[in-house]
Amino acid sequence: MAEARTIGSLPVPNAQELAGNCNGPDEQIRERYIRPEASSEEVINNDHGNMSIPIIDLNKLLSPQSSEEECVKLRSACQYWGFFQLINHGVPDEVIANLRNNLVEFFSQPLDAKKECSQLPNSLEGYGQGFVGSNDQKLDWADMLYLQVQPSDSRDLRFWPTYPASFRHSIEAYSSETENIALCLLQFMAKAVGVEPKSLLSIFEGQARGMRMNYYPPCWQADKVLGLSPHTDPGGLTLLLQVNDVQGLQIKRDGKWFFVNAMNGALLVNIGDTLEILSNGKFRSVEHRAVIHPSRERISAALFHHPCQNLVISPLPDFVKDGKVHYRTISYRDLLTEYFTAELDGRNRLEKMKLEP
Ligand SMILES: O=C(O)CCC(=O)C(=O)O
Numbered sequence: 001m002a003e004a005r006t007i008g009s010l011p012v013p014n015a016q017e018l019a020g021n022c023n024g025p026d027e028q029i030r031e032r033y034i035r036p037e038a039s040s041e042e043v044i045n046n047d048h049g050n051m052s053i054p055i056i057d058l059n060k061l062l063s064p065q066s067s068e069e070e071c072v073k074l075r076s077a078c079q080y081w082g083f084f085q086l087i088n089h090g091v092p093d094e095v096i097a098n099l100r101n102n103l104v105e106f107f108s109q110p111l112d113a114k115k116e117c118s119q120l121p122n123s124l125e126g127y128g129q130g131f132v133g134s135n136d137q138k139l140d141w142a143d144m145l146y147l148q149v150q151p152s153d154s155r156d157l158r159f160w161p162t163y164p165a166s167f168r169h170s171i172e173a174y175s176s177e178t179e180n181i182a183l184c185l186l187q188f189m190a191k192a193v194g195v196e197p198k199s200l201l202s203i204f205e206g207q208a209r210g211m212r213m214n215y216y217p218p219c220w221q222a223d224k225v226l227g228l229s230p231h232t233d234p235g236g237l238t239l240l241l242q243v244n245d246v247q248g249l250q251i252k253r254d255g256k257w258f259f260v261n262a263m264n265g266a267l268l269v270n271i272g273d274t275l276e277i278l279s280n281g282k283f284r285s286v287e288h289r290a291v292i293h294p295s296r297e298r299i300s301a302a303l304f305h306h307p308c309q310n311l312v313i314s315p316l317p318d319f320v321k322d323g324k325v326h327y328r329t330i331s332y333r334d335l336l337t338e339y340f341t342a343e344l345d346g347r348n349r350l351e352k353m354k355l356e357p
């Protein structure tokens, strides 16, 4: 997201270092990291039946005998959950394993080594923390490495780690193996709701993709902090890979948080704001957050698919069959600027764009 390159953020401590220095019962967590909502809101941990997020099989979508039935599941997943676990996605195990190993190794280096790819002033690309706009903003218990990965000529290699030696190659391989997954899903999503597949495809084909690799250090008072504040993703589809075996993603449904048990080998897919608006609300961009483990680090990698920077987003005519437009028009640039800087978090930003029924 080009905006990530032009938005300056206030410097804040490195969370991994902070955690390393204060991980004992005698230490107080700094005030700016204390988040009462981390433990005050109800969390559903039940992973059975209609309480668990849907599983979609890409193979079944692609085979003529099962496609229609799987499309019905996909439609329901996009309408009611905004999230699903994608299995049989075709990304080779080895490509995922290499990325996983390299990420674990990258984050386990001493801080000085990671600082070789530090964010620069006025940019969120590179190694550092998420956007911080004021000195009293609450802080997330996390560090990140954000890279623009596609198109390949937009890469800024200053921020691409050179250690481990195979890291750049791993990101490249993962990025190219996942290239068509989101585009393919978009076509099935359109088909599932009776819309011409080209309508969504043409908006995302060949556009920018960015990868946000999140590092969540453990915290002995894990229920007092948050790894990633509640938010919705701004773009089209996000492919989220849980890198190690520590769970921590929660999504909001009917006012309650649901703990997601990411399946090993699956990719978590979620819908971003742009897709909710384009689909006139048919597909839902769902609020999610990351929580912290008391004794183990957690790593995740989110691959964001963006539309063209200059896109002016409004519901597509194919999705406005009943004649009612439910969202205001907004440029993607403004949407991104709001994502990075606005005070509104969670779904509130998106709610503001809704027109009165
Ligand atoms: O770490 C996670 O599970 C969530 C990451 C996420 O939502 C993001 O990077 O936008």
Ligand SMILES: [Fe+2]
Pocket (backbone or CB within 6 Å): 231, 232, 233, 288, 302
């Ligand atoms: Fe997200």
